[in-house]
Amino acid sequence: MTSMISEGVQVSVETFYQADYSKPLESEYMFAYRITIENYNSFPIKLHRRHWYIFDSNWEHREVEGEGVIGVQPTLQPGETYQYISGCNLNSEMGKMRGTYQMENLNSKQFFEVQIPEFEMIVPFKGN
Numbered sequence: 001m002t003s004m005i006s007e008g009v010q011v012s013v014e015t016f017y018q019a020d021y022s023k024p025l026e027s028e029y030m031f032a033y034r035i036t037i038e039n040y041n042s043f044p045i046k047l048h049r050r051h052w053y054i055f056d057s058n059w060e061h062r063e064v065e066g067e068g069v070i071g072v073q074p075t076l077q078p079g080e081t082y083q084y085i086s087g088c089n090l091n092s093e094m095g096k097m098r099g100t101y102q103m104e105n106l107n108s109k110q111f112f113e114v115q116i117p118e119f120e121m122i123v124p125f126k127g128n
């Protein structure tokens with residue numbers, strides 16, 4: 001698991017290779033990731049947007065940006081945790097992701113950016 005705290009918000013990431021949804025012979029590798037967001041601030045926050053940078057080991061680079069996460073814009077009270085699972089496909093056996101969340105302090109109505117730590121997605125080694 002990878003974790004980072006920025007702007008009073010901890011973001012932790014766990015990754016899982018999805019062998020049943022991958023097609024190695026077609027260079028398609030599917031990964032799931034579980035994100036846990038914890039609000040250490042003394043004020044409630046709302047997640048408005050996400051911005052991902054996705055890197056494949058074959059030097060491909062993509063950016064994904066949009067509202068919320070998995071179709072929602074969660075609100076977290078002080079001390080509260082929000083968790084979700086999403087996925088990413090790669091065209092090689094390993095890659096990495098990092099990004100940011102645009103958050104709002106619901107008391108002051110000020111927006112701020114929370115870092116999503118860089119994490120790796122690697123197909124597990126298969127021995128004979």
